[in-house]
Amino acid sequence: MNRKLSFADRHERVGHLVGAMGPAFRRSNILMQTAIDRGIFPGAVLMVASVEEVLLHRAYGMADLFCRQPMMLDTVFDLASLTKPLATTLAVMKWVEQGRLDLDYPCQTFLPWFGGRGKNTITIRHLLSHTSGLPAWRPYYLRLHHVSPLRRRTVLQQWVGAEALGNRPGQRCEYSDIGFMVLQWILEQMSGQPLHRLAEALLWRPLGIDSLFFIDLSGQSPQHFYAATEFCPWRAALLKGRVHDDNAFTLGGVAGHAGLFGCADGVMRLLRGLLSADLGKSEHALFKRDTIHAIFQRQSNGRFALGFDTPDEKDSSAGCRFSSHAVGHLGYTGTSFWLDRRKGVIVLLLTNRVHPTRYNNTIRAFRPKLHDAVMADVLGD
Incomplete structure (x- = not known):
């Protein structure tokens, strides 16, 4: 984190645009400010970049409504399911690249308890592409938080092992948190390390990124400016620097489906590194170009690539551009x-x-409009 930024610099950085008409990102900024005014979200950081440069990095609104903390460029967010592509998927694919894993290995090879009730044919590819047949989600936390923390992993694995499949593996796509819990357990079983240590060693440290991290709840939260999430009734607390996802919380804050924290700069540095490798523009990329192509390739029987989403033909959150x-x-x-x-x-x-509450879903209609406006600002049309 850069603590030497001035107050103004910590709210806005704008790069150079070629061919843009009028003030840079005029349409995007109007939409973002309108979203704040209409309560679509209290605060946000918007960042736009190419491989060569950051085009826009701007903060809006409030990070915490209760203490009136303004949003800053270096505010740290609970990234929620961005954990799936940016931590779990990339760690798995790093090992695939190194020959330590094969995408078409049955998961039971690594987790013998996982083969019951038709799960013996589920592969790592099925989990990454959300075609395993596992349920989307279960409120495990309702029972798990009554279990001793030292036994929670074992007990949860028993419950996951007993889950029935909704579909035959490979038959259809159903987004699943549970599948990424299983991927975490495979990585940890093979490495003997917790996911957060493995991801740091394989992914973020080689790129010099220190602003992506999990928060292990057995210790103290790192000292950063955090964006607040909701007031959680069953935890009786406003969540700030504590993972929002209930299942991840009961697992100690580190999970394959959620738990990653980071600021916009850290996330963007990782994404620019992936794009650079994909375009063959980096000699020191985290992944080989062929590996990135494999990660980004849409899989059969669904809209997902390996751990990454792709745009729907209709009503995509990516918009039309x-x-x-x-x-x-x-x-x-x-x-x-x-x-x-x-x-x-x-x-x-x-x-x-x-x-302060999860029941505001108006961002769903906002996202495609914003993405259309940003692309119009970038492309100058």
Whole structure:
């Protein structure tokens, strides 16, 4: 985190645009301020970049309504399900690249308890592409928080092992948190390390990124400016620097489906590194170009690539101006990114839309409008 930024610098940085008409990102800024005024979210950081440069980095609104904390460029967000592509998926694919894993290995190879009730044919590819047949979600936390913390992992694995499949593996796509819990357990079983340590060593440290991290609840939260999420009734607390996802919380804050925290700069540095590798523009990329192509390739029987979403043909959150070659992901707390491989543009939107309550869903209609406005501002049309 850069603590030497001035107050003004911590609210806005705008790069150079070629061919833009009028003030840079005029349409995007109007939409963002309107969203704040209408209560779509209390605050946000919007960042737009190409491989070569950051085009826009701007903060809006409030990070915490109760203490009137303004949003800053270096505010840290609970990234929610961005954990799936940016931590779990990339760690798995790093090991695939190194020959330590095969995408088509049955998961039972690594987790013998996982083979019951038709799950013996589920592969790592099925989990990454959300075609395993596992349920989307279960409120495990309702029972799990009554279990001793030292036994929660074992007990949860028993429950997951007993889950029935909704579909035959590979038959259809159903987004699943549970599948990414299983991927975490495979990584940890093989490495002997917790996911947050493994991801740091494999992904973020080689890129020099210190602003992406999990918060292990057995210790203290790192000292940062955090965006508040919601007041959680069963935890009786306003969540700030504590993971919002209930299942991830009962697992100690580190999970394969949620738990990653970060500021916009850290997320964008990682995304720009991936785009650079995809375009063959980096000699020191985190991944080989062929690996990135494999990650970003849409899989059969669904809209997902490996851990990354791709635009729907209708009503995509990416809007209408991202190409069919784009990849992205959404997070429940109000986070999202879309990376257009053909146009070379990345749009990152981090908001605290669940602050102070999760029941504000108006961001769904806002996201495509914003993405259309950003692409119009970038392309100058």
